[in-house]
Amino acid sequence: MSSSRAQEVADALLERIVNGDLAPGSELEPEATIAEDLSVSRLTAREALKLLQSQGVVRAVHGKRGVVNPVNEWSAMAPIIRAVMHRLGEREVSRQLVEMREIIEVGAAGLAADRRAPEHLDQLRTELAQMKAANLSGDLEEFVRADIAFHNIVFASTGNEFIRRVFDPIQAILLEGRRETSAVHQVQINAIAQHERVLAALEAGSAEAARRAMGDHMAQTAEDLRDLRSHWATH
Numbered sequence: 001m002s003s004s005r006a007q008e009v010a011d012a013l014l015e016r017i018v019n020g021d022l023a024p025g026s027e028l029e030p031e032a033t034i035a036e037d038l039s040v041s042r043l044t045a046r047e048a049l050k051l052l053q054s055q056g057v058v059r060a061v062h063g064k065r066g067v068v069n070p071v072n073e074w075s076a077m078a079p080i081i082r083a084v085m086h087r088l089g090e091r092e093v094s095r096q097l098v099e100m101r102e103i104i105e106v107g108a109a110g111l112a113a114d115r116r117a118p119e120h121l122d123q124l125r126t127e128l129a130q131m132k133a134a135n136l137s138g139d140l141e142e143f144v145r146a147d148i149a150f151h152n153i154v155f156a157s158t159g160n161e162f163i164r165r166v167f168d169p170i171q172a173i174l175l176e177g178r179r180e181t182s183a184v185h186q187v188q189i190n191a192i193a194q195h196e197r198v199l200a201a202l203e204a205g206s207a208e209a210a211r212r213a214m215g216d217h218m219a220q221t222a223e224d225l226r227d228l229r230s231h232w233a234t235h
Helices: 003-018 031-037 042-054 077-088 090-115 118-137 140-157 161-182 185-204 207-233
Strands: none
Touching (some): 003 042, 031 042, 077 090, 077 161, 090 140, 090 185, 090 207, 118 185, 140 161, 140 185, 161 185, 161 207
8 A cells, every 4th residue: 555645545535624525523434435436445545544533633433433623623734734725815824824934933043043053054055056046047946945945954053853843744835835936036036135144144153143134034025925915916
């Protein structure tokens, strides 16, 4: 059995839950029915249900099939984001994610200024150089990869095991959001300038300057997103 196939089945069931086809408190269909509907084995259907149980999306109840939990009882970030995106829309989710990033990343930058090692600075310089090269060549995918890698290095340089873990479950949606906003040339120019300021503050080892630079970067990111939303609204 492929774990990726079980994940696909879990995603299909999650989509039904998010869309309201399976309301909180309702029972899931039997494994055999799920397997037949999605053209998989019963073992794959069972593993998919176990995955949803591990995420708190459904719960096992004696004498019943799996029962759907309300979203406030879900424990994994990825399905929660799916549900919130369905309820609020992609643009509102993007705005809220920027707010979350600001809360976490400003503090992370301050820690990084105190704790970064020389190899972290070298890695940051490399990724910033890659962002600049990708901007010149028009390579959107490489620009986005280097942008995200820059932030991940900042997280790593804090020495705090939990900061990076907070973002792991939402990397996919952050990646997609970066692709959308960074497709605009001016957004790339703004991002490069802000990353240069963050790097300079980290090189100087100034926690205050690093927090300020990262705060300015998040404010610029929010402004770029607002500008894009205004553009979308008029087209």
